[in-house]
Amino acid sequence: MKVNILTKSLIIIRSNFKGLFFVSCIVGCSMYLSNLQSIKDSTHLAATAFAIIIGVLLSPWFFKYQHTFQSGVHFSAKKLLRLGIVLYGFNITLTELLSVGLWGFLLSLLIIIIIFLLSVLIGIKIFKLDKETSMLVGAGSSICGAAAVLALESSLKSDPFKGILAVGTVVIFGLIFMFLYPIMFSFDLIPYFDQNAMGVYMGATLHEVANVVGAAEMAKDMSNFNQSAANLAIIIKMMRVILLVPFLLIVTYFFTKTRHENSKKTSKTITIPYFAFAFLIMIAVNTFLSKQEHFLGIDTNFIINTGKLLCTLCIVYAMAALGLQIDFKKFLKSGFKVFALALILAFSLIVIGYFLTLAFKGILW
Numbered sequence: 001m002k003v004n005i006l007t008k009s010l011i012i013i014r015s016n017f018k019g020l021f022f023v024s025c026i027v028g029c030s031m032y033l034s035n036l037q038s039i040k041d042s043t044h045l046a047a048t049a050f051a052i053i054i055g056v057l058l059s060p061w062f063f064k065y066q067h068t069f070q071s072g073v074h075f076s077a078k079k080l081l082r083l084g085i086v087l088y089g090f091n092i093t094l095t096e097l098l099s100v101g102l103w104g105f106l107l108s109l110l111i112i113i114i115i116f117l118l119s120v121l122i123g124i125k126i127f128k129l130d131k132e133t134s135m136l137v138g139a140g141s142s143i144c145g146a147a148a149v150l151a152l153e154s155s156l157k158s159d160p161f162k163g164i165l166a167v168g169t170v171v172i173f174g175l176i177f178m179f180l181y182p183i184m185f186s187f188d189l190i191p192y193f194d195q196n197a198m199g200v201y202m203g204a205t206l207h208e209v210a211n212v213v214g215a216a217e218m219a220k221d222m223s224n225f226n227q228s229a230a231n232l233a234i235i236i237k238m239m240r241v242i243l244l245v246p247f248l249l250i251v252t253y254f255f256t257k258t259r260h261e262n263s264k265k266t267s268k269t270i271t272i273p274y275f276a277f278a279f280l281i282m283i284a285v286n287t288f289l290s291k292q293e294h295f296l297g298i299d300t301n302f303i304i305n306t307g308k309l310l311c312t313l314c315i316v317y318a319m320a321a322l323g324l325q326i327d328f329k330k331f332l333k334s335g336f337k338v339f340a341l342a343l344i345l346a347f348s349l350i351v352i353g354y355f356l357t358l359a360f361k362g363i364l365w
Contacts, residue, residue, distance in 0.1 A: 019072015022062075026054050026320040027313065045175070046210035047312065048146070048319045052171055055323020062324040069324075076321035077160070081150050082275040084314030088147070089282025090307035091209075092238050093290050097283075100235050103363045107356060108239040111204050112247065114352055115142035119345055127337040132158040133166065135251065137338060140170035141345040144241045145208035146319065151244060151275075155252045164326050165335055169342035174207030177346065178215045181206070186223035190354070195219075196365035197357055199229035203236025205353035212237045232365070245280055282307075 030050035033039055062069060119138025123129040136158070140149040146167045153163035184190055185198050193201065198219065206212045216233050219225035286307070289300040357365075 016072035016075045019069040019074070020076065021072070022069050023073060023076045023317055023320050023324070026051055026058070026324075027316050029054060030316055030320065046214065047316045048208070048210055049171065049175060051316045051320040052146075052167075052323040055320045056168075056326050057323075059324050059326050059328070063327065073321045073324055076317040077150075077325065078154065080314045080321075081147075081318035082154065084311050084318060085147055085151055086275050086278040086282055087307050087311035087314060088241070089279050089284075090286050090304055090311055092242065092283050093287040094283060095287065095290075096235050096238060097242060100232075100239060100364065103360060104236055104239050105243075107200070107204055107360055107364065108236065108243055110356060111349070111353060112142045112240065112243055115345055115348060116247075118348055119341065122344060123341050127341055129337055129341065130162075131255070132156060133162045133338060134341065135255070136162055136166035137169060137341050137345065139247070139251075140166050141173075141207060141342060141349065142240075143244050143247060144237075145170050145174055145211070146322070147208075147241075147315070148244055148247075150318065150322070151248060152251065154275075155248050156255060160325065161327065164322060165338045166342075167322055168326060168335070169339050170207050172339075173342055173346040174211040177206060177350075178211040179218070181215045182218040182222050182225075185219055185225065192358060192361075194365070195223075195225045195229040196232060197361070198225065199232035200236055200360065200364050201353055201357045203233040203238075204240070204357060205349040206237070209234075209237055209241065236364075242280075242283070245277070 027047075030047040033050045034045060034047040039045070062073065116135075116138040119141060120131065120134045123134025123137065124131060127134075135156070136149050136153055139152045140146060142148075149163055149166045149170060153160070153166075181198075181202055185193065190198065190201075199216070202212050202215050202219075206215060212233050216225070216230035220227070220230060286304060289295060289304055292300045294300060295303060
């Protein structure tokens with residue numbers, strides 16, 4: 001059994017080696033840049049952001065030698081992304097989720113439902129985008145950024161280019177508002193908000209987990225924003241992340257059902273996102289390990305930290321691969337409408353999130 005696993009692993013590495021090596025170089029540069037103290041203090045950009053930026057810059061070169069690198073890049077964008085989503089469970093415990101209770105769950109659910117439905121409605125009716133693209137942009141804006149886009153794209157088995165367009169816009173607006181929120185709060189431009197309200201607001205409306213972390217760190221440096229408010233932001237964001245699992249199941253079911261009805265087929269096969277269930281299992285595992293000092297003679301902190309590191313690496317690999325696959329010619333042709341949709345959703349998050357945060361005053365803050 002061990003021999004078979006080792007043999008299969010060697011075959012995967014050999015068949016994808018050139019592409020994986022190329023992506024690894026980007027990942028190495030991204031990790032290095034994100035850990036330079038001067039860059040970290042000035043930009044607060046995570047390795048994921050650097051990876052997609054470098055990948056985009058190198059994409060013309062990738063397309064020139066696509067036949068050489070394609071398999072490894074595709075492996076990084078698909079397989080490693082799913083593994084990264086599963087390992088993301090090492091960042092969440094059931095205790096953290098329960099700490100915000102039913103109201104935190106309700107706030108997160110409202111944000112996801114409103115923004116996703118707006119995306120589908122505006123994308124299809126106003127911008128005349130196809131349903132898949134509208135859904136992908138909506139998932140990225142309402143749940144957890146690029147990870148949600150790629151998870152849904154994998155479940156729907158849509159054209160990879162649609163996912164690339166959606167991720168590109170989500171990353172752009174996530175970074176913009178990551179810098180904008182701390183500035184707005186430090187200059188007291190958000191009426192009726194104290195630091196805890198701002199924490200809830202960040203967690204409920206920013207696209208990526210990295211955006212929430214970055215915005216919270218900048219807010220602590222720029223204004224009266226303490227660690228408890230930062231923790232509240234992360235927990236609310238994690239509540240949105242955990243809702244990715246039921247979201248994938250529900251949306252995949254209805255999308256598959258509608259597609260078969262429209263094509264007048266009797267078959268209604270669903271592509272079940274099994275990695276989403278593995279993500280839930282990993283949260284349970286992390287919850288168990290966090291309550292133990294040792295497991296099988298190994299320090300549990302070492303196990304958890306190793307899981308978090310592997311998660312980060314997998315996600316950075318996926319972001320680098322995603323950046324490489326951005327075709328500027330296609331983006332210029334069809335990217336404007338997707339960009340406009342993401343812009344409308346970003347401002348919708350600001351406005352709707354503001355009033356929802358105020359509505360939960362006295363409950364969550």
